[in-house]
Amino acid sequence: MELAQLTAFARQVAAGDGSGHGFDHITRVVATARRLCDLTPGVDRAVVLAAATLHDTYDDKLVALVPAARTRTQAALAAAGADAAMQTEILTIIDHMGFKANLAHHQPLSLAGQLVQDADRLDALGAIGIARAFQYGGAHATALYDPAIPPRQTLTAATYREDTTTLNHFEEKLFHLADQMNTAAGRQLATAREQVMREFVAEFKAEWAGLR
Ligand code: ADP
Ligand code: NI
Secondary structure, eight states: OOHHHHHHHHHHHHTTOOSSOSHHHHHHHHHHHHHHHHTSTTOOHHHHHHHHHHTTTTOTTTOSOHHHHHHHHHHHHHHTTOOHHHHHHHHHHHHHOSHHHHHHOOOOOOHHHHHHHHHHHHTTSHHHHHHHHHHHHHHTTOOSOOTTSOOOOSOOTTTOOSSSOHHHHHHHTGGGTGGGOSSHHHHHHHHHHHHHHHHHHHHHHHHHTTOO
């Protein structure tokens, strides 16, 4: 399978995105997925890297017509030399790795899928995760913070909302990700990155309250 061909396809789909799903996100997720592969004996590296590269190519945040975009992704896989079984393996990972898909129905991911999901989630954490959260907030014109709106603490398909303040998004979603990591290596990286975010949130709230 020609990864460079898939990379060119993903770059074209991501071109012009201003909401945090740009091609730079894809590059980082693939790099993190590579690191996790190095720490995971026996995982199918080609599947991991292809799924990481393509994971946002038919996301409703990037494309208007998801089924048509999924068909284009499958065609890109075929053109890059993936046989039918490998196409299915990769598309199944992408279909089931998203946060909302996981809240709605818990379909277990393959080992390769678990690494890709961890790599994607790690990009929502740490300093880059902070930057992406505010980029998203800017793109969707949501409030930075409102101390009168408490964060929802239980995360279910029914309670999860995207139109939340950016500071509440940290507490409603991002601070739960480290616990949900599939791999030990992913969890270790996530915990360190979550710490950076917790310090940021504490400082933000102290400044907001006039304590600094
Ligand atoms: P994924 O593709 O991993 O499922 P999303 O598409 O939900 O992630 O989010 C992409 C980025 O936008 C992440 O960094 C996430 O934290 C951020 N984001 C998503 N929803 C919000 C929100 N309501 N407020 C601020 N940032 C958000
Ligand atoms: Ni992603």
